[in-house]
Amino acid sequence: MSIFLTRPDLPFCKGCGHHHVVRSTVKALEEIGVRPTDVILVTDIGCHGIVDGNFATHTVHGLHGRSVALAAGIAMGLPPGKKVIVYIGDGGATLGLQHLLEAARMNVDLTVVVHNNMLYGMTGGQPSSLTPRGFRTGITPDGVSLPHHDLCRLVYDAGAAYVARVLGLGDFSETLRQALEIEGFTLVEVLELCTSYGVKWNPGLRLKALAEEAGYTPGVWTRPPRPVFRLPAGSGEPLSPRGEGLLDLPPVEVWFSSPLEERWTMILSGSAGEGIQQAAEILARAAMAAGLHVTKKGSYPVTVGVGFSTAEVILSRSPIFYHGVHEPDALVITSMDGLRNQWDRIERMTRGVLWVDASLPVPETGAEIRVRDFRGRAGARYAALYAIWTVLRETGVLPPEALLEVVRGSPLADRIPVDRLASLG
Amino acid sequence: MDSCRVLLDGSRLIVESCVRAGAHVYVGYPITPASLIFSYASRRFPIALPAPDEITALQWMAGLSAAGHLPVTATSFPGFALMVESINMAYMMELPMLIIFVQRLGPSTGTATAGAQGDLLLLDGLISGGYPLPVLCISDLMDCWLLPSIALRTAVELRTPVVLLSSKEMVMTQASFDLRQLPAIEPVHRAFYQGPGPYRSYDPGDGLVPPFLPVGNDRHIVRLNASTHDRSGLLQHTGEEAMANTHRLGEKVEALTPVLYHLDEQDGAQTLVVSYDITSGAAREAVRILRSREIPVSLLLARTLLPIPAIYYEVIDRYPRVVIAEENAQGQFARLLFGRRIPSKIRLIGAVGRMVRPEEIVREVLAG
Ligand SMILES: Cc1ncc(C[n+]2csc(CCOP(=O)(O)OP(=O)(O)O)c2C)c(N)n1
Ligand code: SF4
Numbered sequence: 186m187s188i189f190l191t192r193p194d195l196p197f198c199k200g201c202g203h204h205h206v207v208r209s210t211v212k213a214l215e216e217i218g219v220r221p222t223d224v225i226l227v228t229d230i231g232c233h234g235i236v237d238g239n240f241a242t243h244t245v246h247g248l249h250g251r252s253v254a255l256a257a258g259i260a261m262g263l264p265p266g267k268k269v270i271v272y273i274g275d276g277g278a279t280l281g282l283q284h285l286l287e288a289a290r291m292n293v294d295l296t297v298v299v300h301n302n303m304l305y306g307m308t309g310g311q312p313s314s315l316t317p318r319g320f321r322t323g324i325t326p327d328g329v330s331l332p333h334h335d336l337c338r339l340v341y342d343a344g345a346a347y348v349a350r351v352l353g354l355g356d357f358s359e360t361l362r363q364a365l366e367i368e369g370f371t372l373v374e375v376l377e378l379c380t381s382y383g384v385k386w387n388p389g390l391r392l393k394a395l396a397e398e399a400g401y402t403p404g405v406w407t408r409p410p411r412p413v414f415r416l417p418a419g420s421g422e423p424l425s426p427r428g429e430g431l432l433d434l435p436p437v438e439v440w441f442s443s444p445l446e447e448r449w450t451m452i453l454s455g456s457a458g459e460g461i462q463q464a465a466e467i468l469a470r471a472a473m474a475a476g477l478h479v480t481k482k483g484s485y486p487v488t489v490g491v492g493f494s495t496a497e498v499i500l501s502r503s504p505i506f507y508h509g510v511h512e513p514d515a516l517v518i519t520s521m522d523g524l525r526n527q528w529d530r531i532e533r534m535t536r537g538v539l540w541v542d543a544s545l546p547v548p549e550t551g552a553e554i555r556v557r558d559f560r561g562r563a564g565a566r567y568a569a570l571y572a573i574w575t576v577l578r579e580t581g582v583l584p585p586e587a588l589l590e591v592v593r594g595s596p597l598a599d600r601i602p603v604d605r606l607a608s609l610g
Numbered sequence: 611m612d613s614c615r616v617l618l619d620g621s622r623l624i625v626e627s628c629v630r631a632g633a634h635v636y637v638g639y640p641i642t643p644a645s646l647i648f649s650y651a652s653r654r655f656p657i658a659l660p661a662p663d664e665i666t667a668l669q670w671m672a673g674l675s676a677a678g679h680l681p682v683t684a685t686s687f688p689g690f691a692l693m694v695e696s697i698n699m700a701y702m703m704e705l706p707m708l709i710i711f712v713q714r715l716g717p718s719t720g721t722a723t724a725g726a727q728g729d730l731l732l733l734d735g736l737i738s739g740g741y742p743l744p745v746l747c748i749s750d751l752m753d754c755w756l757l758p759s760i761a762l763r764t765a766v767e768l769r770t771p772v773v774l775l776s777s778k779e780m781v782m783t784q785a786s787f788d789l790r791q792l793p794a795i796e797p798v799h800r801a802f803y804q805g806p807g808p809y810r811s812y813d814p815g816d817g818l819v820p821p822f823l824p825v826g827n828d829r830h831i832v833r834l835n836a837s838t839h840d841r842s843g844l845l846q847h848t849g850e851e852a853m854a855n856t857h858r859l860g861e862k863v864e865a866l867t868p869v870l871y872h873l874d875e876q877d878g879a880q881t882l883v884v885s886y887d888i889t890s891g892a893a894r895e896a897v898r899i900l901r902s903r904e905i906p907v908s909l910l911l912a913r914t915l916l917p918i919p920a921i922y923y924e925v926i927d928r929y930p931r932v933v934i935a936e937e938n939a940q941g942q943f944a945r946l947l948f949g950r951r952i953p954s955k956i957r958l959i960g961a962v963g964r965m966v967r968p969e970e971i972v973r974e975v976l977a978g
Binding site for chain 2: 220223235241242244247248251254255257259262263267283287416424426427428430431432434435436437472473482485505506508
């Protein structure tokens with residue numbers, strides 16, 4: 186018996202085409218001359234997939250339709266020289282078609298053997314997307330009415346290195362050997378018959394005639410070698426984290442002080458693309474420079490480039506456990522998008538101060554209203570930062586200079602004309 | 611310098627913690643609010659792979675884990691839903707990996723940019739058969755640093771997928787933070803089977819966790835199996851050995867998942883406030899407010915959510931009144947603890963589409 190097998194008897198029905206696949210695989214492996222520990226057989230769910238125990242290689246038995254993605258993970262994580270083989274049925278190939286196309290596109294180093302018996306064997310003979318037109322199954326007694334996928338063509342077009350279709354009669358180990366010897370994504374589609382269901386519903390069926398009639402033409406399609414997708418770890422290269430480390434952030438030194446005793450909350454709302462989040466972040470840093478604790482969060486529609494952009498900032502003398510803002514101390518509106526986004530909140534406000542751009546209508550509100558010409562004076566791009574500057578000047582929660590200092594000490598220094606904003610008063 | 615204060619978000623701490631703990635492959639598929647983790651991971655992980663969908667992501671992770679790597683991903687409900695069958699596979703195959711689950715507002719696609727705590731009950735029944743999956747949960751920025759590495763260590767030591775639960779506001783909000791308070795992260799130690807063989811992938815010896823050996827190694831063949839299997843990893847219908855093996859999967863998680871929580875009990879307190887994830891912040895704030903008014907109150911913040919630590923019941927039993935606060939409509943943690951028949955001493959505070967407010971907790975405590 187072969188070193189690749191644990192026992193000679195296979196778990197399939199008498200006459201099932203799956204027998205030929207196993208025998209040809211074993212013969213191909215013997216000819217290549219690898220060791221059993223060099224081979225990883227990944228099996229899908231289906232009759233073809235219950236052979237693990239017969240193989241004396243590494244075996245991995247996964248989910249229905251997902252074996253190619255699972256094997257891709259294994260193959261990309263192993264060093265070259267290992268043979269990763271996938272056994273999958275036409276059912277699994279239908280369910281997991283995308284995994285086949287992706288693995289082919291990426292040129293992952295594995296060999297997929299598709300047991301195309303043109304139906305789901307294990308579940309009693311239902312049609313797959315590889316069942317040819319006219320083929321009868323348990324649930325299509327008049328024959329399947331749609332054409333089948335040409336899996337070989339799909340996978341080849343997706344970038345496979347080597348694709349072959351064989352009639353699964355007798356010995357096709359030579360085709361499997363070729364596929365296994367190529368480094369890259371290879372696929373062999375084996376046409377077979379399910380003696381239990383295929384033949385039962387299509388009496389007198391002959392594989393060769395069926396294949397011809399269905400246009401299932403045997404052949405081999407290859408392309409020149411191209412790079413294989415493998416993790417650097419798999420090629421033995423050392424792996425270390427990239428970049429500086431995510432904690433290599435600019436620390437904020439305390440240069441200023443703030444009279445703030447308690448928690449102070451601000452909502453700034455305007456239009457996407459007008460620097461709302463940036464202005465709020467500058468405020469947050471300025472507050473840190475004044476020795477306060479801060480939180481800052483943004484909210485915007487999923488299409489981040491249009492519509493409103495809202496930022497919530499909390500400043501506090503003591504640590505902030507809760508960073509929600511229910512009724513803000515300051516609500517600052519710089520554009521119509523922001524006003525619409527905050528309209529309901531403004532109407533509900535019973536306290537606090539609303540700063541609103543002079544170009545906008547003012548809703549009914551219990552907040553104190555302060556109309557200011559943010560856009561007119563600073564322009565749309567800097568209205569938000571200018572608004573914060575204004576709020577700081579009018580409330581004194583922080584020294585306004587902290588805002589200027591944060592910008593001057595940051596990479597934004599060349600881009601934001603802080604001195605001009607400050608001179609607007 | 612006595613401090614190093616920076617402005618950062620939780621996603622950043624999570625990714626850096628994973629990398630320092632020794633995870634080196636991140637497999638990602640973008641989804642708000644987990645995308646920030648993906649983008650940091652792409653800058654920092656030794657290897658970050660963009661997957662074409664979440665099923666592929668989990669399958670690649672399983673394959674990479676089988677080959678001896680330690681993979682991490684992050685997603686939100688829509689992606690997590692696609693991963694469920696594959697997480698069951700990894701659980702059955704006993705493959706270590708970390709899945710960071712950032713909750714957002716559902717059902718379905720819901721509101722991608724709104725936070726929520728709506729997926730806890732999904733995690734409770736996640737493994738077919740009712741077996742427990744370790745679920746740890748982040749309750750503040752320090753947890754963003756500490757828990758990923760503990761979750762990874764748990765994944766390796768128990769040979770299992772681990773879920774780290776969080777939510778949008780937790781991982782995306784920026785806050786001032788002093789980096790010097792962060793303790794060093796010890797890399798997770800990985801030991802592979804060194805014995806003479808024959809190696810049996812699911813033979814736990816005297817313990818509950820079988821020694822791990824990657825597929826494709828040159829010494830012993832390895833068999834991994836998502837279907838019911840014996841100790842060698844071979845398919846078995848419902849034989850005694852196979853059933854014992856399946857039983858062991860739950861047993862090891864019950865016995866070995868670290869029990870992590872924050873308990874702050876105050877003398878004379880008649881009420882215990884219980885919370886987890888983002889609402890922990892509101893709970894802490896509520897307790898601060900109450901104590902500043904000289905009202906004694908105790909606080910339990912759960913970090914290990916599943917399997918439920920027995921200590922939670924012990925603590926709850928000590929109080930005549932318990933307020934459980936969480937950002938959902940059902941009181942999912944309360945249901946997890948008590949089922950549908952929640953004892954009358956337990957009061958629930960919930961919110962949907964917004965955070966639970968400290969005042970709501972304060973009010974409920976005072977109502978007692
Ligand atoms: C997600 C999922 N859906 C359905 C099934 C049920 N199922 C088991 S085997 C199978 C079909 C197998 O057919 P095929 O892949 O052609 O292999 P064959 O049995 O013909 O060898 C199906 C649908 C499953 N295991 N998993
Ligand atoms: S049911 Fe069909 S596919 Fe399955 S083993 Fe029998 S003949 Fe083969």
